[in-house]
Amino acid sequence: MKNNLILEFKRGLLSKNFLIAIFLNCLCLAVGIYSNRLALFVDKGLILYYIGYLLSPGGILTVFVPIIVALPFSASFLEDREKFFLRNVLIRESRKYYFTKKYLITGLLGSLAVSLPLLTLLIVNLLFLPKGNIQHIASSMSGAFSEVYNHSQLAYAWLTIANAAIFGFIYANIGLTISFFIKNKVAAITAPFLLYMSPAFFFIYLNLTPFEPNFTFQFNGQMDIRFSIIASEFLFLLTISLIAGYIKFVKIDRDEI
Numbered sequence: 663m664k665n666n667l668i669l670e671f672k673r674g675l676l677s678k679n680f681l682i683a684i685f686l687n688c689l690c691l692a693v694g695i696y697s698n699r700l701a702l703f704v705d706k707g708l709i710l711y712y713i714g715y716l717l718s719p720g721g722i723l724t725v726f727v728p729i730i731v732a733l734p735f736s737a738s739f740l741e742d743r744e745k746f747f748l749r750n751v752l753i754r755e756s757r758k759y760y761f762t763k764k765y766l767i768t769g770l771l772g773s774l775a776v777s778l779p780l781l782t783l784l785i786v787n788l789l790f791l792p793k794g795n796i797q798h799i800a801s802s803m804s805g806a807f808s809e810v811y812n813h814s815q816l817a818y819a820w821l822t823i824a825n826a827a828i829f830g831f832i833y834a835n836i837g838l839t840i841s842f843f844i845k846n847k848v849a850a851i852t853a854p855f856l857l858y859m860s861p862a863f864f865f866i867y868l869n870l871t872p873f874e875p876n877f878t879f880q881f882n883g884q885m886d887i888r889f890s891i892i893a894s895e896f897l898f899l900l901t902i903s904l905i906a907g908y909i910k911f912v913k914i915d916r917d918e919i
Contacts, residue, residue, distance in 0.1 A: 666755065667763050674771045680734040683775040687723065687730050691783055694721035701799050706792040708815050709799060711784045715822065716882055717800050724880040728854035731772035731830040736837025736854070737847035739764060749919050761911050765835055765904065772834025777827040784819055804885040805877075806892055825892070829879050832900050833858065839907035842914065 674680055691714040695702075698713040715723060723730075742748040752760060795815050803811035803818070811818035833854040841850035862874045871877075872886040878895050881887050 667767070670763055670767045671770065674735045674738065674767055675774075677734065680771060680775065683730045683733040684779060686726065686733070687776060687779040690721075690723035690726055690730075691715065691779060694723065697721075698799075702791075705796050705798050706794040707796045708784070708787050708791075708819055709796050710787040710791055711780075711819055712796060712800065712815075714783055715780060716880060724876065724883070725859075726855075727776055727826075727829070727879055728833050728858040729851060731775050731834045732837035732851045732854045734771040734775050734834070735768040736772070736834050737841055737850040738768065739838060739841045740845060740847050740850065743845075743919065752919065757912050758908075761908055764838065765907065768834050768838045769831035772830035772832075773827040774830070775834075776830040777823050780823045780826055784823065803882050805883065806881040806887045806889050808882070811882075825881070826879065828896060832896055832903070835903045835907070836899060839903040839910070842907055842910040 694714040695710065698717070701709055701713050713721070715721060739748070742751065755763075802808070807818060807821055810821055836854045836857060837850045840853040841847070844850070844853075858875045858879075861870075862876060865871055865874050872884050872888075872891055873895070874884070875895060877884040877887045878892045881892060
C-alpha cells in the first residue's frame with residue numbers, strides 16, 4: 663500500500679500538469695516583479711520576494727492561485743475513470759484507501775505547486791540582494807500577522823509560504839471533491855477559482871469583506887482580517903471537502919466506475 667502511495671505521488675509530480683502549474687506560478691511572480699521592477703533600485707532586503715507576491719499592483723498570483731493548485735491532480739480521479747484504470751485499482755484497494763491516497767497526494771501536489779516557486783524566489787532574494795529591511799515600498803504591514811512583518815520581514819515571508827502551502831492543499835482537494843459530483847475535468851480545475859473569487863461580489867454588500875476567501879491567501883489585502891478568520895475558513899473548507907468527498911465517493915455506483 664505504501665508503494666502505491668509513492669507511485670501515485672511520482673505520477674503527479676512528474677506529470678505535465680504539475681510542470682505547467684509550476685510554470686504558471688513562476689510566470690505570475692515574474693509579472694509581479696516586472697510591474698514594479700523600479701523598486702529593486704530603491705529598496706533592499708526581501709523586496710524581490712514581496713513585489714513578486716504581495717506588494718506589486720501587477721501581482722497576479724493572488725488571482726490565479728486556485729487554478730494553479732488544482733491543475734496538477736484535482737482531475738486525476740476523472741482521468742483514472744476515463745482510462746478504465748479506476749476499476750482495476752479498486753479490485754486491489756479499498757475505496758477508503760483509494761480516497762485517502764488521492765486526497766493526500768492531490769493536496770500535497772497543490773501545496774508544492776504554489777509553495778515551491780515562492781520558496782525558490784525567497785532563496786534567490788536572500789542570496790543575491792543586499793541584506794536589510796524594506797524601507798520604502800512597505801515599511802509596515804496591515805492585516806493578519808502584521809505584527810510579525812513589523813518585527814521580522816523574513817519571518818513574515820516564511821509565514822506566507824506556510825500559509826500558501828496550506829491553501830494549496832485545501833483548494834486542490836476542493837477541486838477533487840467537485841470531480842466526484844461533476845464528471846468534468848474543467849469543472850474540477852475551475853471550481854476552486856469560482857469559490858475563491860465569487861464571494862467578493864456580494865460579501866462587500868453584506869459587510870463581510872474580511873471573510874472573502876481571497877484574503878486567506880493575500881492576507882495583507884484586508885486590514886480587518888485576523889488569524890482566527892483564516893484558520894476558521896481553512897478548517898471549514900477542509901472539513902467540508904473531506905466529508906462530502908468521502909461520502910460521495912464511497913457511494914458512487916459501480917457502473918460509474
